[in-house]
Amino acid sequence: MADGVKLMKDALPGLIEYLPMTLYFLIVPSIISLILGSMICAVRVGRKNVLYRIATVFVSFFRGTPSLVQLYLVLYGLPKLFEIFGVNINRWSAATFFVIASILNFSSFVSEALRGAYLAMDHGQIEAGYSVGYSRWQCLLHVIVPQTLQIALPNLKNLEIDLLKGTALAYTIGAVEVLGYAHRLIAINSGAGRMWVLLAAAILYFVINVVLEVFFNLLTKHYSKYERSLA
């Protein structure tokens, strides 16, 4: 046991060194997915044209297949896709491919969370917005977006936590982050103390998760400040 604690202590500094990579895999996809997801959501709640069909199939595919499969598809498929246009992207790092796969997967989940929130929003609010003379853009910016975000926030928190845990998958394609480093460490030690190294990685992930959760709870509190309590 004392042995194990020492192994964990030795492993932790190295693991923390790769924390920025995990955070990069968390933050970049979540920002881009929020934008892409809102666009998909806007298409999905609008008129049922060709764009709607495409978005529906997109969302269904990325929600209906495992993220690991999507990761492999991006890793092997994207170079082939770019080959058609004569662009060689084989030099891109594994991290880039992981970020792209993450964005595709996560934006479909975000779009569904936003769509649910949009449908749950009181639509009298939009009419009220128009009635005080807002234009479409003003209505979107001052009425729809804040209320949708507020309703979607608990769901987005769960998705964000899932995304954080999903970053551990990056090691399967060779992008080195916290788990990737843990795996490398295990390989260097030829498997000695492998459970302790994994436990150290697990504790690190748990700590990031707690921080993320606290951040989102503060955000929820901030947003619910404006909520009128129903007496």
Next chain:
Amino acid sequence: MNLDYKFMISDFPIVLRALPVTLALTLWSMLFAVAVAVLFGAIILRNVPILKQIVMAINSFLKGIPLIVQLLFCYYAIPYLLSNLDGFLFIKFDPRNVPYFGAAVTAFAFNFGAYMTDVVVSSVKAVDKGQLEACYSVGMTKFQGMMKIIIPQAAVISIPNMANYFIWLLKATSIASVVNVVEMLTTARISASDGYQYMEAYLVAAAIYWIVCIVVERLIKRLDVRVGSYNKKLTVA
């Protein structure tokens, strides 16, 4: 895109033949996950003094770390545990035949059991309190009331959430390919390694996963409608 369509068509039955393994992995994991969830949920609902705190701590830890970390941990820990328990009771450990499938099931059961504990607790709490009082008033014991009145109702309430986790679990089983379980994704990879047609094989696997997920979703929707008809008052999202 220059895909090898001929290979894709010929590969389809090969990958499809591994679907039972994926489904078995899902079903076994689901079974044990529900067992774990019911056990943990019972401890939380009964307010067992120290055990409750322990269970809640374990749950939040299991929910806070990536599934793949748990899988790798079980992948290392289960053979280690078994080799130490070799000869104890009926346990026999054969190092040439390590139970990777069992290790994966263990990891999935605990991870999803932690999530489902919340479902169990919230659905039992969602049953009207008057129901148990009605049981007492007709002379049932608490055990009878729980078994005959509360649990069936709670089970119906929990269907949509449990179904979500089932689909989630079905997709998560693909991660077991990392720890040497020969399921659909592993089969796809193996079938592709001859001619480096990975893209094609993974497309086939993705298609099968997609179809299975849609079918399962439809089936669950039907089940929900059927069972929900006894319980029309509840509007389940």
